[in-house]
Amino acid sequence: MSEASLIGVEHLYRYFGTHCAVNGISFEVRRGEVLGFLGPNGAGKSTTMRMLTGNLAPSAGRITVGGIDLLEHPKRAKAAIGYLPEQPPLYRELTVNEYLTYCARLHRIERARIPAALAAAKERCGLTESGDRLIGNLSKGYQQRVGIAQAIIHSPDVVVLDEPTVGLDPIQIREIRALIRELGGEHSVILSTHILPEVQATCDRVQIIHQGELVVSDTIAGLEQRMQTSRLTIGLHRPPDIDTLRAIEGVRSVEAEGTDRFHIGHYPAESPAEALALAAARENWGLYELIPERRSLEDVFVDLTTSESGREAA
Numbered sequence: 047m048s049e050a051s052l053i054g055v056e057h058l059y060r061y062f063g064t065h066c067a068v069n070g071i072s073f074e075v076r077r078g079e080v081l082g083f084l085g086p087n088g089a090g091k092s093t094t095m096r097m098l099t100g101n102l103a104p105s106a107g108r109i110t111v112g113g114i115d116l117l118e119h120p121k122r123a124k125a126a127i128g129y130l131p132e133q134p135p136l137y138r139e140l141t142v143n144e145y146l147t148y149c150a151r152l153h154r155i156e157r158a159r160i161p162a163a164l165a166a167a168k169e170r171c172g173l174t175e176s177g178d179r180l181i182g183n184l185s186k187g188y189q190q191r192v193g194i195a196q197a198i199i200h201s202p203d204v205v206v207l208d209e210p211t212v213g214l215d216p217i218q219i220r221e222i223r224a225l226i227r228e229l230g231g232e233h234s235v236i237l238s239t240h241i242l243p244e245v246q247a248t249c250d251r252v253q254i255i256h257q258g259e260l261v262v263s264d265t266i267a268g269l270e271q272r273m274q275t276s277r278l279t280i281g282l283h284r285p286p287d288i289d290t291l292r293a294i295e296g297v298r299s300v301e302a303e304g305t306d307r308f309h310i311g312h313y314p315a316e317s318p319a320e321a322l323a324l325a326a327a328r329e330n331w332g333l334y335e336l337i338p339e340r341r342s343l344e345d346v347f348v349d350l351t352t353s354e355s356g357r358e359a360a
């Protein structure tokens with residue numbers, strides 16, 4: 047395990063009967079990074095998160111938190127972890143303050159330090175004004191903030207969030223994602239999600255899990271690169287003939303879509319976008335669109351999870 051890494055996972059397995067839900071995964075989480083753990087439903091994300099947080103025993107493998115073995119010293123290792131499970135353990139009949147005080151006690155925060163811990167967690171999660179509200183009366187987005195507040199109340203090194211934006215509306219999703227981003231830096235964050243743009247919006251690095259195995263580990267920039275194609279779309283109100291477009295430097299192929307849009311193929315890393323824009327302006331072709339075509343993350347994901355050649359060691 048490298049110096050900067052905070053969590054180390056080595057050859058982790060979990061069987062349910064004969065079904066292998068997590069199949070020998072290994073990875074590290076570095077200090078201060080937000081790591082996206084991405085995969086479709088049933089891929090093994092929640093099972094992995096439960097093992098990482100000491101809530102489910104692995105069938106085999108080793109997990110260390112800050113160098114402490116989670117199986118050998120669960121109390122010490124778990125003190126460094128905050129966890130928001132897929133179903134947050136909220137008590138609807140308690141106020142935010144009552145619930146967070148209860149959580150602080152569970153984490154064995156000294157009595158005298160509890161008010162300061164509460165104030166800090168509430169401030170971090172935008173709950174300063176909500177301390178006396180009943181949890182059951184809060185919106186789903188605010189309930190999720192309370193869930194995150196209980197995960198950080200003991201200032202853990204690592205915060206594990208399992209599908210934290212499921213069931214939220216678009217504004218709440220944006221707020222929770224901003225909060226997750228903010229948590230990075232001070233804490234390491236592991237974000238489990240099946241939502242590809244969520245990883246792009248919040249994470250530094252991504253790991254894709256499929257049928258219990260890690261199929262890719264990459265930076266967000268690396269993931270974006272996998273989405274690039276060697277094609278542009280150009281829209282022209284007054285297009286020239288196709289041969290004129292083909293003759294532009296860097297253009298390898300032209301495919302018309304209707305009368306005024308064209309898909310332009312080019313060599314990788316040699317985009318003819320500038321040459322096309324200059325020609326369009328000079329010849330008055332009425333340029334209204336010029337965009338690089340990208341594969342969707344779904345396409346990348348399907349490639350990675352269906353072709354053996356797309357698989358790589360994580």
Ligand SMILES: Nc1ncnc2c1ncn2[C@@H]1O[C@H](COP(=O)(O)OP(=O)(O)OP(=O)(O)O)[C@@H](O)[C@H]1O
Binds near residue numbers: 088
């Ligand atoms: N307690 C259990 N008993 C039997 N099988 C289980 C149990 N928990 C999970 N599984 C199975 O293990 C596999 C992985 O489940 P897991 O919940 O980890 O997936 P996931 O990636 O988190 O998906 P989701 O987002 O749908 O929860 C699934 O096939 C699931 O049915």
